[in-house]
Amino acid sequence: MGNLFFKDENDRVDGVDKVTGKAKYFAEYQLPGLTYGVLVTSTITKGKITAIDSKAASGAPGVLGVLSHLNKPSVAGYEAEGGAKLKIFYTDQVLFNGQPIALVVADTFERATFAASLVKVTYEKGAFNTDFEKSIKDASVKKLQGAAPYVRGVENAYKTAEVQVEQTYVMPVETHNPMELHGIIADWRPNDQVTVYAKTQGVKATQNTIAGAFKIPAESVQVNSEFVGGGFGMALRTWPLEIATVMASKHLKKPVKLVITRDQMFTMVGNRPAAHQKIGLGATKDGKITGITHTAFGQSSTYENFTEGVVNMSKFMYSSENVNTNYYIVPLDMSVPIWMRGPGEATGAFALESAIDEMAHALDMDPLDFRIKNDPEKDPAQNRPFSSKYIKEAYKLGSAKIGWDKRKNKPRSIVEGSWNVGYGVSIGVFNAGRGRASVKGILKADGTLVLQSATSDIGPGTGTGMGLIASKLMNIPTDKITFELGDSSLPPAPSQGGSATLSTVGSAVNDVCVALKATIAELAANSNMDATSNFVDVLKKNNLPMIEKTIQSSQNNPDAKNYSMYSFSIHFVQVKVHQLTGVVKVSKIVSVGDSGKIVSPKTARSQMVGGAVGGIGMALTEEAILDNRYGRYVNNNFADYHVPVHADVPEVDVIFIDKPDPIVNPMGAKGMGEIAIIGFAGAVANAVFNATGKRIRSLPITPDKVLMG
Amino acid sequence: MINFQYLRTTVVKTALGLVSKDPKATFIAGGTNLVDLMKRGVTAPEKLIDINHLPLKQIELKNNILHIGALVSNSALAENAIVAAKFPLLMLALQSGASAQLRNVATVGGNMMQRTRCGYFYDTTMPCNKREPGTGCGAIGGYNRMHAIFGTSASCIAVHPSDMCVGLAALDAQVVIAGTKGERKINFVDFHRLAGTTPEKDNNLQKGELIVRLEIPVNNLNKHIHYLKVRDRSSYAFALVSVAAALEIKDGSITNVRLAMGGVAHKPWRLTTAEAFLKGKTATPANFEEAAKLAMKDAKGFGENDFKLKLAPNSIIEALTIAKSKA
Missing domain, CATH: 3.30.365.10 (Aldehyde oxidase/xanthine dehydrogenase, molybdopterin binding domain)
Structure with missing residues (x-):
């Protein structure tokens, strides 16, 4: 490993800057005359703001202004925008709990925080619905088609198969919650030139969104975002709170900094939507898949639809003549989700790969053999070859490394004291996309x-x-x-x-x-x-x-249209499950990446390790819990929303196939940020079954579920 | 911002005088919980008396009684050689609490005074009888997976979050409290209260009183001990259930036993019935199971925490089993 003293050409170029504090993140820029914004948020879930009394706040020491829909400065682009997106400070409507409804700006953060607490809001409360699971069963709750229904061969063919698995898999809202809180510094100058220091995954996207909102030329918006303290997808769009900050800077003619609080991270910057999935699998007695049916429901918001590729993987991952998928979204009175690492596929893979494991168990086959037996040579959905795919080699390398030969098909076969030991495997896949830059x-x-x-x-x-x-x-x-x-x-x-x-x-x-x-x-x-x-x-x-x-x-390579291009991962895990307490410990991890040529070995490994950590969170600990009586989260902080700690993460063995993809790009390198997490939760759930004989179909797999399962 | 006065003293008597006279004054030590509560608007003291400089940081063994100053940090106590040798159960309980960073700052007295982590207590827009008497209990009928199964009331089902206190409850500690009229001593198990109809009161400390030290009599419970904490992740998570177990075994028979639980009640929950059953019995799985069963009498779930009715006895059995196995 490289360090400060022995430089390795593979070292992260900004590693030293990051660990020594030299790297400057958006909130660290000190502009002359900088002012501070703090948001006031709705405490009801749906309804109308009848009054905002900001007199006390406006008169509080150091306060420069209180912005809300009552005094909103004009945002020219709002009129041109469609109705879908949340336009901050535009109407008196409350669409979700924790919605930003006013911005207090003061000369210090503390004064702005205090003044924000003085803003008194009165509401006319409306009826609301945030209960995702209940809504799935309730026919009166509107569902929207999230993707066109897909049918290959015979619909629901699994129902006539020799061996059938039909199960439902659910997962809760997950929040991205990178360490760095979201926010922006906006400096609107008298010449209508704007400079922002942003936390963004796309400086051009931020530039265009701000320029579009305020109807100014894109060149008038300068976006700086040299370092970002984690994103996982939540910084892929410019959120209403950022528009509010630009609005405030323009209105007050001062640079304004807004950094939201940890609890606001749960309602203002998206999430991985809750999901409810039904998988039907059919196979012959000798283990040939004959039908896959995947029906998924994802949570969305009432004001903007959010869809993702939850059912994509089921169409091409296994050779089955008959596949049909349906994907619906359920609009709820909650803030809109956004892509989170491994968007769609991480959700879908949990369900599909759990069901595959259930089928292998029903057939009394090794789940690895079952997968290999049904591994398609060509993409069955597009009927064309894969640009590169070394899944079988990945199975071989990973299974050897984790000691798969010790695994028994029969659950509860390995016991170490009070702990049951189990092994699980799952595939991850994500489109190997390439754009233009x-x-x-x-x-x-x-x-x-x-x-x-x-x-x-x-x-x-x-x-x-x-x-x-x-x-x-x-x-x-x-x-x-x-x-x-x-x-x-x-x-x-x-x-x-x-x-x-x-x-x-x-x-x-x-x-x-x-x-x-x-x-x-x-x-x-x-x-x-x-x-x-x-x-x-x-x-x-x-x-x-x-x-x-x-x-x-x-x-793209002109030849690319003749190929399906995907990155693949295989995750192997060993878990230990306590017989009396239901506690699950991931004790071994081998993640194999089939993502073409590895350009930067050290950072690539780091990505896979990070994906495994996120995967442990998805599998075992992460859940944003909403009290549906109030529409408010009850664990919106880092003490109660559990991301894994070091002690939850064993050493992660990362193996790369490291063979160039001949089609995707001149480097032969396919992307790998998503595949690092996609499939991981399924591998853990499958290992828990192997250890205990209990199939937990609801994430996260907390001790209570194992104990009562 | 909400202004408050900050005062610091090196004299216990001065500190007591400052708080007892002023209804809006309070002590601050490590501040790991109080500062959060102030930030969230749960509490807004007008005067903070910083007690970090009071001479209450000694750990001494006197006449076979361990004296622990109230300002000893959780990590200093966990690393103390006397504690490691004579009270390893307390050491394990301390190490299970919070995170290393928090333990470095949190004090013994502050640990005892920390408030519940119930989400409804911290969200000032939600009902909570503990924060605002009369508003109702959000957790009953709501999110109560982390909540109490013993000694609950219709007004509050919150749990006390401490691990250290569970260890202390098992060890027959006493709390020495100073007031303007002198010192008084109460048993540790009587320090915290059940919620009853006054959930706003976590303990029996009177306004203006200050915890100055703990006293723990030396015992023989330093070999067959275990602190089991069952939680959602391996560190920095509150207990779903925790068990402090200590056995003295002679010729296979239990001559002395201490059992206490965390994460199950508004106070550290001493399992006296189970202890009485085990005393004089052999240390066998069957007896551990029977003790666990007895301990669960009167337990009551609230829906999401029903699993604790199974997890708690299982954890008692596991803690006793591990304690027994220690050589």
Whole structure:
């Protein structure tokens, strides 16, 4: 491992800055005359604000203003927007509990906090519904189709199969809750130029959203977001609270900083929606799948629909002639969800991979053999080959590493004192997407290379990966390469999401390096130098301090349309379950990534480890608990919303297949942020069954469920 | 902000005078709970008397009684050599509490004074008889997975969150309390209260009184001991159920026994009936099971916490089994 003293070219380029505090996050910028905003939130779940008494707040020491729908400064873009999104401070309507309804701005954070407590709001309460599970059964609650129904072959074919499994799997709301709280600093200047320091996964997206809301040119909005303290998807959109802060800065003619509180993180910045899924599986007695039916319900909001790919995986992961899926969303009086790491697929994989395990058990087959037997050579949904897929090799490597041969098909076979030991496996899969990005390369006569792109780094190691790609292509050591990101004035790139950054921006880095090399070769030829000459010599000979190239990458290999491109993961876990207390400990983890060529081994491993930690949370501990009588969360803090602690996480063995995908991009690297978590919860649930004979179909698998199961 | 006065003294008598005279004054030590309560608007003292500089930080063994100053930090107490040798049950209970960072700051007295972690108590928009008498109990009929099964009342089913206190309840500790009129001593098990009709009162400390030290008589319960904490994650989580178990075994028979539970009542819950049953019996699984069964008499679930009716006796059996197995 590299450290401060022995530098390794694979080290995270900003690792030292992050652990020494040099890295500056949005909330740390001190602008001259900075003021502080604190939000007042609704304490009812639905209804109408009848009055906001902000007299005491306005008169409190240091208070500069109280913004609400009563005095909202005009937001030009609101009128143009459709009705779907929450327009902050636009109407008197309350759509969910914890909705931001006023913003108090003062000269200090403490004064703003105090003044916010003085704002008195009166309401006309309306009837509301936040009860997701009850709503599934209640026909009078409206459900919307979240995706077109899909049928391949015969619908519900599992019902006529020799062996059938039909089960329901549920999971609660999960919140992203990165360590860094959400917020923004906005500085609207008199010339209608705005600078923001944001926590965002997409500086261009933030720029466009703010420009669109206030109807100003995108170039008038400068977004800075060099470091992000975790996102997991929640910073993929610019939330109403950010618009409110820009609004306040414009209105008060001062820079305004807003950092929301931990409890506000539960209602203002999205969540992974609760899900209720039914899986029907049919198979022949010798273990051939003959039918898959996957019906999913996801929680959504009444004011904006949120859908994700919950049922996608069921269409192509196993060879079955007959597959049908349905996906509905249930609009509730709650804030709108957003993509959370492994969006859709992490939810779907828990259900499908649990059901696969149930079927293997019903057939008395090793679940690994059952999966291998039903592993399709081609994508059965698209009827085309996979660009690359080394699932069988991944099974082999992972099972050997965890000691799968010790596993018995019969549950409760391994006992260590008061603990039952079990093994579980599950697959994860996610689209290996690639978008279009621009990168500027500046190759200098001092031997350095600067690369610039308006992409983001929420932690996966974007700069590190890009540096390694360029280093290899240009034959320049990584410490001579700088990758600049998190600045909206740089060449445009898409938001960091969907495991696509390395593929998308990396391709552009590849292309710009190729272009720079061509220019150097041209210059070398023109100055009668050898074609292999070092670029420093070539630039010097030509009296050039630097050359620059900006390249927009092509979106895809033209051949890509003939292939299905996915990243895969196989998670193996060993669990120990206490016989008397129901406590589950994950005691061994082997996660195998089949995500093409690994460009940055250290940060890639780190991603997989992080996914396993998130997976333990999803499987065992994480649940945002809502009291449906009030529509309010009762565990909206880090003491009661349990993310795993170190003691919950064993050593994580990460194995990469590390074989290039020939289609996806020039690096041969497929994305891997999502597959690190997708499937993990299923592996744990399957291991708990193997240990105890108890099938827990409701996440998280807390001691009470195991004990009473 | 809500202004408050902050005063600091190095003299116990001065501290007592400052708080006893002023209804809006309160002591602050580690502040790990009080500061949260102030931030959430659950409490708003107008005067904070910082007692961190009072001379109450000694741990001494005198005449076979361990004296623990009220300002000893949880981590200092857990790391103390006398505690490790003579009261390992207390050490284990301390180590199970909160997180290392919190234990470094939290004091013995503060640990005893901490309020419940019931979510309804902390959310000032929800009903809670403990925070605002007369508003009702949010947890009854609501989210009560973490709540009490023993000694509950119609007005409150909150639990006391401490681990340390469960260990102390098992060890026959006494609490030495100073007031303006002098010191008084009460048994640790009588320090905390059941909710009854006055859930706003967590304990029997009178206004202006200050915990100055604990006294624990040395016993032979330092070998067959265990503190079992069952929780949703391995650290920094409150107990679903916890058990402090201590046995003295001679020739296979139990000559002395202490049992207390956490996460099940408004106070650390001493299991006297189970203790009485076990005394003189052999340390067998059957007797442990019978003791656990006896301990559960009068337990009552509220829906989401019904699992505790099974988890609690199981945990008693497991704690006794592990305690017995320790050599």
